[in-house]
Amino acid sequence: MADPTRLQLLSVIVGSTERRATIGHLADALGLTQPTVTHHVRILVEDGVLVRRPVGKFVWLSVAEDRAASIADLLR
Template identity: 50%
Template sequence: MTTRLRRHKAPSDPDCATDPLCCAALGDAVLDRADAERFAAVLKALADPGRLRLLSLIRAAPGGEVCVGDLVDALGLSQPTVSHHLRILTDAGLLTRDRRGNWVWYAANGDRLAEVRDLLR
């Protein structure tokens, strides 16, 4: 078991800047308000079991894309419910959509997923 070192000084202490265990001031947080709101919307979109299943099905699909009709069959949900979840994931930037005739194909947005992955590290 590893032990975690604890800081003993407050950021306002004069020698805090030279102490490696001293933390940065809270005002120096990495995420600004706009980024925090954007990430919160993405995480909210992911915070649903049905949407997580949809995303995993799309990512696992051959070629990385799936037609909406195939998702309805795979999940056993109604078409309006699947479309609702797909819209939320698309609005959050987690999916891209491509209309081909009467059908819409969805693919995972790798860049947005990488942003979420980096945030959670």
């Protein structure tokens, strides 16, 4: 969590209307390349902070329900 890029990714996801985002959306929102975003997302998924949900041809990322309160506190 100490990585500023990961905090930015979480902020974009939590701040989005549906509280979810795709890799492409995150890359566009932060001006990063998709491989960079994918690297950080992989770490957050492995740590149980984010969950992946495939819907059609997209994979949506959202904060894990059991971590939502602590992430909200962290981003304040």
